[in-house]
Amino acid sequence: MEPKYVRESRSILTQLVFPSDTNMHGTMFGGIVMEYIDKISATASMRHARKPAVTASSDSLDFLAPIRVGEAIELEAFVTWTHKSSMEVYVKVIAENLMTGERKLTVTSFMTFVAVDENGKATPVPPIIPETEEEKRLFETAQERYDQRKLRRHKSL
Numbered sequence: 001m002e003p004k005y006v007r008e009s010r011s012i013l014t015q016l017v018f019p020s021d022t023n024m025h026g027t028m029f030g031g032i033v034m035e036y037i038d039k040i041s042a043t044a045s046m047r048h049a050r051k052p053a054v055t056a057s058s059d060s061l062d063f064l065a066p067i068r069v070g071e072a073i074e075l076e077a078f079v080t081w082t083h084k085s086s087m088e089v090y091v092k093v094i095a096e097n098l099m100t101g102e103r104k105l106t107v108t109s110f111m112t113f114v115a116v117d118e119n120g121k122a123t124p125v126p127p128i129i130p131e132t133e134e135e136k137r138l139f140e141t142a143q144e145r146y147d148q149r150k151l152r153r154h155k156s157l
Helices: 030-049 133-140 142-156
Strands: 011-016 053-063 072-082 086-096 103-115
Touching: 011 030, 030 053, 030 072, 030 086, 030 103, 053 086, 053 142, 072 103, 072 133, 072 142, 086 142, 133 142
Parallel strands: none
Antiparallel strands: 011 072, 053 103, 072 086, 086 103
């Protein structure tokens, strides 16, 4: 299977944050952010595999700063590493004050998706080729995250 560049999976989603998206503190509900992360991760993984993909794991979800009502959020996702049928997807969420232009990193996440065939069975995915410094750093540290996922899954069973 021919390798693919990380950039081929890169996906962007931009949303405005409305009062109905926020809690009593005027900050965005974490669950809504999680939903967007799952959707953009699915898009990135299917772009990479060119096959249906399902969520296998949410490895981490780190809330670094609050997202406030009236801001726009930009979610960027891309495949950082692949195994046989699984793909690790990195997501970062940037909040932007649309009046001032100030942007800040608010959330980072690692998700794992598995490509499936028409019968719902795992199917192989192409390897990944990182190009940028960020992509290379994430690629080089992915095996360790994969091993941690595998260990965590084994302990859960």
